[in-house]
Amino acid sequence: MQPSQSGGPSTPRLWWSDAICYQVYIRSFADSDADGVGDLDGVRSRLGYLELLGVDALWITPCYPSPMADHGYDVADPRDIDPLFGDLAAFDSLVAASHEHGIRLIIDLVPNHTSDQHEWFQTALNSAPGSPERDRYIFRYGQGDDGAAPPNNWPSQFGGPAWTRVTEPHGQPGQWYLHLFAPEQPDLNWSHPDVWADLEKTLRFWLDRGVDGFRIDVAHGMAKPHGLPTAPPDAFGLLDGGSQPDVRFDHDGVHEVHRMLRSVINEYPDRVLVGEIWVSDDDRFSRYLRSDELHLGFNFRLTTAKFEADEIRASIEHSLEAVSRVGAPPTWTLSNHDVARPVTRLGGGELGLRRARALALVELGLPGTIFVYNGEELGLPSVDLPDEALQDPVWERSGHTRRGRDAHRVPVPWEGSAPDYGFTDGNTTWLPMPDTWQGLTVEAQLEDARSTLSLYRHALEIRRGHPGFAGDELEWYGAPDGCFAYRRPGSTLVCALNTSSVTVPLPPGDPLIASAPLAEDGQLPPDTAVWLA
Numbered sequence: 001m002q003p004s005q006s007g008g009p010s011t012p013r014l015w016w017s018d019a020i021c022y023q024v025y026i027r028s029f030a031d032s033d034a035d036g037v038g039d040l041d042g043v044r045s046r047l048g049y050l051e052l053l054g055v056d057a058l059w060i061t062p063c064y065p066s067p068m069a070d071h072g073y074d075v076a077d078p079r080d081i082d083p084l085f086g087d088l089a090a091f092d093s094l095v096a097a098s099h100e101h102g103i104r105l106i107i108d109l110v111p112n113h114t115s116d117q118h119e120w121f122q123t124a125l126n127s128a129p130g131s132p133e134r135d136r137y138i139f140r141y142g143q144g145d146d147g148a149a150p151p152n153n154w155p156s157q158f159g160g161p162a163w164t165r166v167t168e169p170h171g172q173p174g175q176w177y178l179h180l181f182a183p184e185q186p187d188l189n190w191s192h193p194d195v196w197a198d199l200e201k202t203l204r205f206w207l208d209r210g211v212d213g214f215r216i217d218v219a220h221g222m223a224k225p226h227g228l229p230t231a232p233p234d235a236f237g238l239l240d241g242g243s244q245p246d247v248r249f250d251h252d253g254v255h256e257v258h259r260m261l262r263s264v265i266n267e268y269p270d271r272v273l274v275g276e277i278w279v280s281d282d283d284r285f286s287r288y289l290r291s292d293e294l295h296l297g298f299n300f301r302l303t304t305a306k307f308e309a310d311e312i313r314a315s316i317e318h319s320l321e322a323v324s325r326v327g328a329p330p331t332w333t334l335s336n337h338d339v340a341r342p343v344t345r346l347g348g349g350e351l352g353l354r355r356a357r358a359l360a361l362v363e364l365g366l367p368g369t370i371f372v373y374n375g376e377e378l379g380l381p382s383v384d385l386p387d388e389a390l391q392d393p394v395w396e397r398s399g400h401t402r403r404g405r406d407a408h409r410v411p412v413p414w415e416g417s418a419p420d421y422g423f424t425d426g427n428t429t430w431l432p433m434p435d436t437w438q439g440l441t442v443e444a445q446l447e448d449a450r451s452t453l454s455l456y457r458h459a460l461e462i463r464r465g466h467p468g469f470a471g472d473e474l475e476w477y478g479a480p481d482g483c484f485a486y487r488r489p490g491s492t493l494v495c496a497l498n499t500s501s502v503t504v505p506l507p508p509g510d511p512l513i514a515s516a517p518l519a520e521d522g523q524l525p526p527d528t529a530v531w532l533a
């Protein structure tokens, strides 16, 4: 039995336990200064929209000074703002304005690595092997007589080896440093006290500025296996976790880092920690959510489940099972800036959109914390970008064999009938926008009752107000093949999904909202979900 997060029936409900959190990929949300890249003032200018949509909190992706080798996940200074996105004054204004709109603000924290332009790494390069300065990162001698082979066979998540050799201060080829991601993202050594002290300083810096929490990047990555062992090729996953444990991730030492984060954040009431945890084993996953660690963990099962009732149900049950061991709220995610958009993943075109809408209703009916990635509420697809537009390091690092994540990061279309659809006042956008998106803009969808945006708004409104959503448990009805229906025990509100190819009868109840029109006889068509009360 693991220690549990909920302190019993008298514990007050925490704001995040059933919150709708909206992920803003800052580069792609709204551009206020006409340079074609979204920024903090752009986010602030759209808070009215987010309030109308009905979100409780924003998670904004990293906006720290960065050479942008991985679009901000390579942090050169964790306690400032990159001029591309604004400055500290713009950040403070965003915090204040979000709070005026009743929206909390969660920011991204990147403890696993820094940028190679971080002062520490530059100092490490200019210091001798074995020096304390070098020891803030993971430097090792290579294999072979001349040390010309990497210290082990680990691949980088983005392709190529996870090691890069440096030139020593005296001009000779020398040690190698570890980077689980791009070479511009050297991994920190979490055995070094400076690394701990600096993260604590960073936490307090932003907590004192009023942020409501942190999303912890690669929360399963900071502790490396003892001795950095060479491993069989199938011991490595890619960014999407896969179902195999990955030898580089999820080592027990990582929990000490989370305990430190929690002890700091406990001094600031009502702030939340949510971890990016690509760990598929329910028990291993649950450990991150023990009462002295993170409050929430991203569970990514729904981003990979096939559109089949049994598989979706299993994903939901696993997610619930994992958190129930420790009494933490479940979280639900259909997409983010790293994975394909649901419309595309579930078949593309009309079919993909239909299924994405159905899956959204299934998700929005579940107990727990929901993360909506910007553009998901518009039913945006991932975009087939031309080779020359690709910017994700994955494209180059994989020798042009993996296209990377740009397809899921195309800027949000706000209004008008041609690119840039109101995203910027400038002449370019950092990734090209399709010229077929006029029907997908916020403007076009706001007044259209059948739009995906209206589906989200309406569902969120019902979720907020309907007593049938009270309670943290789920029970399942018997249902025809390829279908399921669930409700909270004792509730009359039922969510039903049909992933089969035939129309099926519905459980009793009046339809409150459906992802597509019901059949004329009131039955549930294929690729459709409905809430009944």
Ligand code: GLC
Pocket (backbone or CB within 6 Å): 070, 073, 074, 110, 181, 217, 218, 276, 337, 338
């Ligand atoms: C996380 C981020 C991803 C980034 C990686 C390295 O997985 O979500 O975008 O590339 O960490 O920081």
